[in-house]
Amino acid sequence: MTAADPGRGVRLAVAAAALFIAAPSLAVAGPVAWLQDYLSIDTSNPSAGELPAARYLASLIERHDSGGEIDVRILVSPNGRANLYARLPANAVAATGRSLVLLHHLDVVPAGEGWKHPPFGGELHRGRIWGRGALDAKSLGIAHLNAMFHVLESGLPRRRDLILVASAGEEAGGGDGVGWLLEEHGELFADVEAVLNEAGVNRMAGDRLLWWGIETAQKQVLWLRVSAAGRAGHGAGFNPASPTHRLLRALNRVLDLEHDWRVTAASHQAYRALAGFRTGEFADVFDQPMEEVQAELERRLRDGRLDGVLLPGMSASFRDTVQITRIDNGAGPVNVAPGEASALIDARLLPDTDAGGFRRRVETMLGSGIHVEELLRSGGSPVSSTGSDVYRTLERLLGVRAPVVPTMIAGATDSRFFRRLGVDAYGFSPFTLSVDDAGGVHGVDERIPASGFLRGCRMMTRVAAALVLVEGDPAPAAAAGAGRGAP
Ligand SMILES: [Zn+2]
Numbered sequence: 001m002t003a004a005d006p007g008r009g010v011r012l013a014v015a016a017a018a019l020f021i022a023a024p025s026l027a028v029a030g031p032v033a034w035l036q037d038y039l040s041i042d043t044s045n046p047s048a049g050e051l052p053a054a055r056y057l058a059s060l061i062e063r064h065d066s067g068g069e070i071d072v073r074i075l076v077s078p079n080g081r082a083n084l085y086a087r088l089p090a091n092a093v094a095a096t097g098r099s100l101v102l103l104h105h106l107d108v109v110p111a112g113e114g115w116k117h118p119p120f121g122g123e124l125h126r127g128r129i130w131g132r133g134a135l136d137a138k139s140l141g142i143a144h145l146n147a148m149f150h151v152l153e154s155g156l157p158r159r160r161d162l163i164l165v166a167s168a169g170e171e172a173g174g175g176d177g178v179g180w181l182l183e184e185h186g187e188l189f190a191d192v193e194a195v196l197n198e199a200g201v202n203r204m205a206g207d208r209l210l211w212w213g214i215e216t217a218q219k220q221v222l223w224l225r226v227s228a229a230g231r232a233g234h235g236a237g238f239n240p241a242s243p244t245h246r247l248l249r250a251l252n253r254v255l256d257l258e259h260d261w262r263v264t265a266a267s268h269q270a271y272r273a274l275a276g277f278r279t280g281e282f283a284d285v286f287d288q289p290m291e292e293v294q295a296e297l298e299r300r301l302r303d304g305r306l307d308g309v310l311l312p313g314m315s316a317s318f319r320d321t322v323q324i325t326r327i328d329n330g331a332g333p334v335n336v337a338p339g340e341a342s343a344l345i346d347a348r349l350l351p352d353t354d355a356g357g358f359r360r361r362v363e364t365m366l367g368s369g370i371h372v373e374e375l376l377r378s379g380g381s382p383v384s385s386t387g388s389d390v391y392r393t394l395e396r397l398l399g400v401r402a403p404v405v406p407t408m409i410a411g412a413t414d415s416r417f418f419r420r421l422g423v424d425a426y427g428f429s430p431f432t433l434s435v436d437d438a439g440g441v442h443g444v445d446e447r448i449p450a451s452g453f454l455r456g457c458r459m460m461t462r463v464a465a466a467l468v469l470v471e472g473d474p475a476p477a478a479a480a481g482a483g484r485g486a487p
Contacts, residue, residue: 030146031142031143031146031453031454031457032124032129032450032453032454034060034142034145034146035122035129035134035138035139035142035448035453036122036123036124036129036131037056037122038053038056038057038122038133038138038141038142039120039121039122039129039130039131039132039133039134039138040120040121040122040131041053041056041120042120043106043107043108043133044107044108044109044110044111044132045107045108045109045110045169045171045172046172048081048106048107048168048169048172050081050082050083050106050107050166050168050169051074051076051082053082053106053166054074054082054083054084054106054166055074055082057084057086057141057145057166058072058074058084058086060145061086061145061148061164064149064152064153065152069088069089069152070086070087070088070148070152071085071086071087071089072084072085072086073085073086075181075185077168077169077176077177077180077184079176081168081169081176081177082106082168083106083165083166083167083168083176083177083180083181084106084164084165084166085163085164085165085181085185085188086148086163086164086165087099087161087162087163087164087188088148088151088152088158088161088162088163089158089161090158090159090160090161090468091157091158092157092158092159092470093157094159094470095158095159095160096159096160096193097191098160098161098191098192098193099160099161099162099163099191099192099193100160100161100162100163100192100193100194100195100196100390100464100467100468101163101164101165101189101192101194101195101196101418102144102147102148102162102163102164102165102195102196102464103144103165103167103178103195103196103197103198103414103415103425104137104138104140104141104144104165104166104167104197104198105137105141105166105167105168105169105170105171105174105177105198105414106141106166106167106168107168107169107170107171107172107177108132108133108136108138108171109132109136109171109442110132111132111444112444113444114444115130115444115445116130116444116445117130117131117445117447118130118131119131119132119446120132124450127449127450127451128437128447128448128449128450129447129448129449129450129453130445130446130447131446131447132446133446134440134446134447134448135431135433135438135440135441135446135447135448136198136441136442136446137170137198139431139448139453139456140198140429140430140431141166142457143430143431143453143456143457143460143461144164144196144460144464145164146457146460146461147457147460147461147463147464147465148162148164148464150461150464150465151461151464151465151468151469154465154469156469156470156471157469157470157471158468158469158470159468159469159470160193160467160468161191162464162468163188163189163192165178165181167181167414170413170414173376173378174414174417177414178414178417178418179414179417182417182418182421189418189423192418192423193388193389193390193423193424194388194389194390194423194424194425194426195415195418195423195424195425195426196390196425196426196428196463197413197414197415197425197426197427197428198413198427198429199215199218199409199411199413199415199427199429200212200213200214200215200426200427200428200429200430201213201215201407201409201427201429202429202431202432204432204433204434204435204438206434206435207434209401209402209432210402211274211277211402211403211404211405212394212398212399212401212402212403212404212405213405213406213407213427214391214394214404214405214406214407214426214427214428215406215407215408215409215413215415215426215427215428216266216269216270216383216384216385216386216391216406216407216408216426216427217265217266217267217269217270217351217381217382217383217384217406217407217408217409218266218351218381218408218409218410218411218412218413218415218416219316219348219349219350219351219408219409219410219411219412220348220349220350220351220353220355220377220378220379220380220412221346221347221348221349221376221377221378221411221412222347222348222349222355222358222359222374222376222377222378223344223345223346223347223374223375223376223377224344224345224347224359224362224372224373224374224375225342225343225344225345225372225373225375226247226250226251226342226343226345226366226370226371226372226373227243227247227340227341227342227343227370227371227373228243228244228246228247228250228340228341228342228369228370228371229243229339229340229371230242230243230246230339230369231243231339232336232337232338232339233336233337234335234336234337235334235335235336235337236335237337239337242337242338243329243338243339243340243341244329244337244338244341246341246369246370247327247329247341247342247343247370250365250366250367250370251324251327251343251366253365253366253367254322254324254345254362254365254366255322255324256365257322257361257362257365259319259320259321259322260319261297261298261301261318261319262294262318262319262350263290263293263294263297263318264318264350264351264352265290265351265352265383266317266350266351266383266408267317267318267350267408268290268293269383269386269406269408270317270405270406270407270408271286271293271314271317272286272287272288272293273386273405273406274286274405275287276403276405277403281308281309282309282311285297285300285309297318316348316410317408317410318350319350320347320348320349320350320353320358321347321348321410322345322346322347322362323345323346323347324343324344324345324346325344325345325346326343326344327341327342327343328341328342328343329341329342344375345362347362348410348411349380351380351381351382351383351408352380353380355377355379355380359372359374378412378416379416379420380416381415381416381417381419381420382419382420382422383419384415384419384424384425384426385424386406388424390424390426390467391406391424391426393463393466393467394426394428394463396466397459397462397463397466398459398463407427409427413427415427428463429456430456430457430459430460430463431448431452431453431455431456432452432455432456433448433449433452437449437452
C-alpha cells in the first residue's frame with residue numbers, strides 16, 4: 001500500500017491512460033490511486049480487519065497535513081475493530097463552534113464468487129475501478145478525504161470544524177463503529193451540527209439525473225431466526241407435528257399478519273417534496289397535509305385504486321414488511337424427517353413502529369414451541385430536518401443541476417445513531433452513476449467509472465468547501481484537484 005508497491009506504478013499508468021491525464025501529474029497520486037489502494041485492503045465482514053484500512057487513510061492524511069493541523073486518531077473497540085477519526089479545527093474569527101462530520105464505513109460485505117476482476121485487486125479496466133466497496137462505501141470515503149485536503153490546502157479560513165469518520169462494522173449493525181464511538185467517545189462528537197453519510201439516492205434515467213435524493217429518514221431493521229425442534233423420524237411415518245411441519249404452519253400465520261398502511265412524517269416529507277415537481281394524480285394525492293394523504297390512501301386501498309398512484313418500490317414506505325428469506329431443515333434425503341427446522345425473517349418497520357410490540361405480535365402468531373432469536377434490531381430514529389443550514393446548502397449547490405428531494409430508505413445506516421441524539425444526518429452521494437454502473441452494491445462486479453468517481457469527488461469538495469470555508473465554495477478549477485492527479 002505504499003508508494004514503493006511495485007504494482008502501484010502500473011495501476012497509475014493505466015488510470016492515466018484511461019483518463020487522458022497529462023504525464024507530469026502522475027508524480028503525485030490522486031483520488032483514483034487512493035481508491036485503488038483502499039479497495040485492495042480486504043475489510044470484509046464478519047472478521048473485517050479494519051485496522052490496515054484505517055492506518056492507510058491515516059497515512060494519507062499525515063502526508064497531506066504537513067502543518068499538523070488535523071487531529072488523527074484510530075479508536076479500537078473492545079472487539080478489536082478499528083475506527084478512524086480525524087478532526088480539522090475551524091480557524092476563522094467568526095467560527096460557529098459547531099462541527100460537520102463526513103462519515104463512511106471501512107468494512108464491506110463479503111465478495112462472494114464469480115467476479116470478472118478480483119474483488120480486492122483495486123484494478124482499473126476500461127475506465128472503471130473494480131472492487132468490493134467501489135460503491136459501498138469506499139469511494140465515498142475517498143471523496144470525503146479528498147474534500148478535507150482541499151479545505152485544508154485552500155488556505156481560506158474555516159468556520160466549522162470538519163471531522164472525517166471511517167467507521168467499523170457498519171454492515172454488521174454498527175455496534176463496533178458509530179454506535180460504540182458515540183457511547184464511549186461522545187466527547188469527540190459533542191459539538192456536531194450535522195453529518196453527511198452514505199445512502200443518498202440519486203435517481204437517474206439512463207445518464208440523465210432526474211433528482212438528487214438526500215436521505216433524511218430510514219426504516220428499522222428487525223432480523224429474527226425462528227426454529228422448531230422435536231421428533232425426527234422416517235419419511236414414511238405418521239408425524240404431522242414434525243419440526244418442519246410446525247415451522248411451516250407457524251410461518252404461514254406470520255405471513256397472514258395484516259400490516260396497516262400508515263403515512264409517517266418520513267414518507268410524507270419525502271413524497272410531498274417529490275410531488276412538488278410532478279403533475280397529475282401523484283401530485284394531487286401527495287401534495288397535501290399528512291392526514292389528507294393518509295385518508296386518501298385509505299380510500300384508494302378500499303376501492304382498489306392504490307396501485308395507480310404509487311411509483312415502483314413505494315409501497316414499503318407506508319407499511320411494515322416481513323420477508324422470509326431462508327428456510328433450512330438440513331440436507332437430508334427425501335425419506336428422513338429431520339429433528340430441527342429454522343427460518344430467517346427480515347422485517348423492515350416504519351420509523352415510528354414499536355419494534356418490541358412488533359416482535360411480540362410475530363411471536364404470538366408463531367405460537368408456542370417455536371423458538372425466536374433476535375439477530376438485529378436497529379431501533380427507530382427521527383427524521384432529519386430539511387430546513388437546516390446544511391440541507392439548504394445542499395439544495396443550493398446541487399439544485400443547479402437537478403431538483404433536491406428528501407428520501408426515506410428501507411435499510412439502516414450509521415446515520416440513525418446520530419439522529420437519535422438529535423443531530424441531523426443526511427445520506428448524500430456526490431456520485432451520479434448510470435443505473436448499470438450503480439448495480440453492484442452487495443452483488444458481484446461492484447465497480448465505479450473513474451470519470452464519474454472524480455466528478456463526484458469534485459462535487460463533494462464543493463459541498464464541504466461551502467459548508468466549512470468562510471469564502472464559500474471555491475471555483476471549480478480549484479476544486480478539481482490540480483497537482484493531485486485529478487483531471
Ligand atoms: Zn454501506
